[in-house]
Amino acid sequence: RIYMDNHATTRVDPRVVDAMLPYFTELYGNPGSVSHSFGSEAMEAVDRARASLAAAVGASPREIIFTSGATESNNLAIRGVTERQRRRGDHLISVVTEHKAVLDPLERLGRRGFEVSLLEVAGAGSPQMGILDPQQVSDAIRDDTVLVSVMLANNEVGAIHPLAEVGRICKEQGVLLHCDATQAVGKMNVNVEALQVDLMSFSSHKLYGPKGVGALYVRRRQPHVRLQSQIDGGGQEGGLRSGTLNVPGIVGFARAVELCLDELPSERARLAALRQRLYDGLRNRVEKLTLNGPVLDPLDFRLPGNLNLSFADVDGEALMMKMRQLAVSSGSACTSANPEPSHVLRALGIDEDLVRASLRFGLGRFNTEEDVDVAIETVATAVERLRRLGQSSQK
Ligand code: PMP
Structure with a gap:
């Protein structure tokens, strides 16, 4: 075979499996239980993974929120921003070729009174077929635009959008930018500062890490992005994503990213x-x-x-x-x-x-x-x- x-997904690299194994068998503490060493060792492992992942994309550790994958990260970014910042307006911009994990949350917002503009990409016959012209973003931004969401690399045709240019336009216009970088991280250089994104989604299983773990980068430098949490409970991840952390998954995810970058x-x-x-x-x-x-x-x-x-x-x-x-x-x-x-x-x-x-x-x-x-x-x-x-x- x-x-x-x-x-669609990747095989977990055996080196990633090795890094994860101790966190199933010996170091199985809850990173929230820091009063004993089982918990604090787990917490230290999560901290190391967070620092490593942040460094890989040019973020700082407190800007990384661990999630169950890119679907959840996209939902948290899009719903989180629109729920928290509706007073800024109710217009959203994205692209026709986005993954369903972006298009479906947008469609739901559309049914709740938001207006969604989906931009076209270059068509058949163009050498840039599937790629977005950033001028389109510039033309679509209005006074009531709250968020622009553009993926970095497309999952079907591999098209890479000129995101740094989109980032520059959004920054100039004072509009927040989310990027679904699921297919890009580990396959090309991805830096949140160079791309000027405010929110970015990642997934571990696309880069030889385990399934069911991912992250959302949330900009904490000025301008600080405010989000409404979507999963409430124990207050983990700064209250933005409650639930006991998937320690082996997070350790494996970070190891997988390190290997890709090496x-x-x-x-x-x-x-x-x-x-x-x-x-x-x-x-x-x-x-x-x-x-x-x-x-x-x-x-x-x-x-x-x-x-x-x-x-x-x-x-x-x-x-x-x-x-x-x-x-x-x-x-x-x-x-x-x-x-x-x-x-x-x-x-x-x-x-x-x-x-x-x-x-x-x-x-x-x-x-x-x-x-x-x-x-x-x-x-x-x-x-x-x-x-x-x-x-x-x-x-
Ligand atoms: N966005 C893109 C571009 C994807 O390719 C995928 C996976 N097919 C997702 C989001 C969803 O990621 P996950 O499986 O981690 O939820």
């Missing part, structure tokens, strides 16, 4: 080369194949491990069923909990048929050249078969 679905430059180059090999191999073997999303070069337009292709005249779902040994995903219906064809590919202006004919490859740390060569052969054979079947059934 070959796993090439690293945008290996970042070499791993980016390695993944980009693997992706080129995959793309070239498929182009040599398969006719009528199109690239969805930005061009592969330069690397600052697109995540290095991402390749999204459409295979004309083939149904992505059927294609995946023919390749049970190769884990990828498709923009066609029913590949996820969401029965709709990909809203991201549709927003890029890709024909419905080609949306259904799409495959997303997410290359990651554990993929090798050999995996890529097997994947090329597997996909090429399956596409040929399906196309032949399609032709004979039309006769």
Whole structure:
């Protein structure tokens, strides 16, 4: 079996597992119980993890709130700001290609009287297909805009938005900026100061850490961001997110980020080369194949491990069923909990048929050249078969 679905989730790195294990077996205290050493040792581990994660993104430790993942972080950021700061206005700005964990909370706010502007991205035919033009943000900001939410890297086509420019515009206009950086952290340099974001969401399981843990960066330097908590109880995380901390998860998350940063430059180059090999191999073997999303070069337009292709005249779902040994995903219906064809590919202006004919490859740390060569052969054979079947059934 070959796993090439690293945008969906990743294998936990064995070095991360090693870092976590003591916090299940020996150091299992509650970090809130600081009156004994079990608790204080757990608290120290959380403090170290918080400092390490903060340093990785240019934040200070008190600006990091641990959560259960990016879905929760996005909800806390968007709902937290709008509930606390409604008097500033009720207009929100985001982008059509955001993840559902941003679009759905926005939609709910829309039903509660907020007005949401969703910006378009560059369409098919552009080398920057899927990328936001920051001028659009500037044009959309109004006196009553409370929050702008723009992801850093897209989970389907890997498009990287010019966030520093968006940050500069928001700062100039005095509007808060949230960024869902789930797919970007660990894959490219991410610095909250350089990007001028006020809130940023992270998730551990996308970067070879455990599932069920993530974080929200909340700016505490001027201007200080005020949020309404969404989960109340014991008052952990400065009252912003109650609940006993997931100590092994947090330790693993921080270790996972450290490993990504240590290996970042070499791993980016390695993944980009693997992706080129995959793309070239498929182009040599398969006719009528199109690239969805930005061009592969330069690397600052697109995540290095991402390749999204459409295979004309083939149904992505059927294609995946023919390749049970190769884990990828498709923009066609029913590949996820969401029965709709990909809203991201549709927003890029890709024909419905080609949306259904799409495959997303997410290359990651554990993929090798050999995996890529097997994947090329597997996909090429399956596409040929399906196309032949399609032709004979039309006769
Ligand atoms: N945002 C983006 C861009 C994502 O890719 C994902 C995961 N698919 C999420 C948010 C949700 O993250 P989590 O699974 O940690 O809740």
